[in-house]
Amino acid sequence: MDDAIEVEALVKHFGSVEALKGASFSVKDREIFGLIGPNGAGKTTALRILSTLISPTAGYAKVFGLDVVKEPVKIREMISYLPEEAGAYQNLSGHEYLEFMAEFYDNGDRSAVDMLEEGKYISGLEERLNDRVKGYSKGMKRRLLLARALMMKPRLAILDEPTSGLDVLHAVHVRQTIRDYVDKQGVTTLISSHNMLEVEYLCHRVALIDEGVIIAVGTPSELMDKFSAENLEEAFMEATKLG
Numbered sequence: 001m002d003d004a005i006e007v008e009a010l011v012k013h014f015g016s017v018e019a020l021k022g023a024s025f026s027v028k029d030r031e032i033f034g035l036i037g038p039n040g041a042g043k044t045t046a047l048r049i050l051s052t053l054i055s056p057t058a059g060y061a062k063v064f065g066l067d068v069v070k071e072p073v074k075i076r077e078m079i080s081y082l083p084e085e086a087g088a089y090q091n092l093s094g095h096e097y098l099e100f101m102a103e104f105y106d107n108g109d110r111s112a113v114d115m116l117e118e119g120k121y122i123s124g125l126e127e128r129l130n131d132r133v134k135g136y137s138k139g140m141k142r143r144l145l146l147a148r149a150l151m152m153k154p155r156l157a158i159l160d161e162p163t164s165g166l167d168v169l170h171a172v173h174v175r176q177t178i179r180d181y182v183d184k185q186g187v188t189t190l191i192s193s194h195n196m197l198e199v200e201y202l203c204h205r206v207a208l209i210d211e212g213v214i215i216a217v218g219t220p221s222e223l224m225d226k227f228s229a230e231n232l233e234e235a236f237m238e239a240t241k242l243g
Contacts, residue, residue: 119151139170
């Protein structure tokens with residue numbers, strides 16, 4: 001199976017702050033891969049580099065063989081990115097927002113109508129799609145934004161903290177939607193999260209990151225076995241002790 005993402009010795013400085021310190025990992029095609037660690041570990045920085053929003057200070061990153069610095073436009077045509085603090089147009093209805101974004105993404109491969117119907121289904125918001133976004137709860141907005149990210153059927157979906165701040169019911173819906181959609185469509189997915197139990201449920205493989213360094217990579221069960229832990233939270237704690 002070919003790698004969808006290659007990250008090698010990635011370094012990123014923000015002034016005197018070294019957010020990434022030579023991070024390396026790879027993601028297989030059609031895999032759900034989790035980048036997990038505490039706030040400030042470097043997760044979002046890595047995702048923003050892979051999304052071509054910022055450039056690395058050193059090292060390299062490739063998406064489907066394309067260099068993020070040299071070929072950003074081609075990469076943007078194949079990916080969707082959902083930031084942790086993404087927003088939607090408040091005065092549009094959910095339906096109008098998805099319709100607008102579907103028309104924006106329409107490139108001839110899939111019609112805006114098809115993408116809109118897909119987005120409506122993914123959101124699970126049903127009749128609430130006729131309401132203005134400004135009246136949505138945080139969970140409803142996140143479901144709408146997830147629908148926007150997935151309805152275009154990207155080759156790679158990059159999701160930053162997809163359930164951050166959501167209540168249990170909305171978080172469960174978002175996780176199940178991601179899992180079902182990826183299994184059905186075969187979309188390669190990179191997820192960052194500090195919720196390790198969530199990633200344990202969703203991901204085929206995970207990378208543990210702390211202070212800008214990848215400290216372990218493997219399937220959830222491999223990492224739990226390696227560190228004699230009952231869950232990924234315990235595995236992460238043990239890994240940081242060894243680091």
